[in-house]
Amino acid sequence: MIAYGVIHGAFVAIAVAAQNAAALGLPADALAQTAIRSNDLLRNVTMVPVAVFTLLFTWLVLAGMSHYPRWVALFNPGLLFPLKQPLLGWLSSPAQVVVGGGFFEPDSADFLSIFYAGADPKKVE
Structure with missing residues (x-):
């Protein structure tokens, strides 16, 4: 951040x-x-x-070495951001502007919401 x-x-x-x-x-x-x-x-x-930290975070979550469920790793913006260019090639012009111009910010907000909501408070000591 x-x-x-x-x-x-x-x-x-x-x-x-x-x-x-x-x-x-x-x-x-x-x-x-x-x-x-x-x-x-x-x-x-x-x-x-x-x-480096994106891969480390993803590995720790997928390996079950964090307090987050494994599905949270799928919403990591560091993993979704590289998918933007191939996705833009499939979209029509108006959709390219929406996805290409504002993909990362809403994605980050979604990830942070899921990140905080996905924590299991019972596991946190």
């Missing part, structure tokens, strides 16, 4: 750069390219630990 916040926090820099470019009479992406490259770098750096 920290990586998610850092990457989305960098969107402010992209927006400010585009706004400054417009104020200077330049194309919006003229100044935003540096901020976009920084955001891409942040994504690439955070992908490794996110992938």
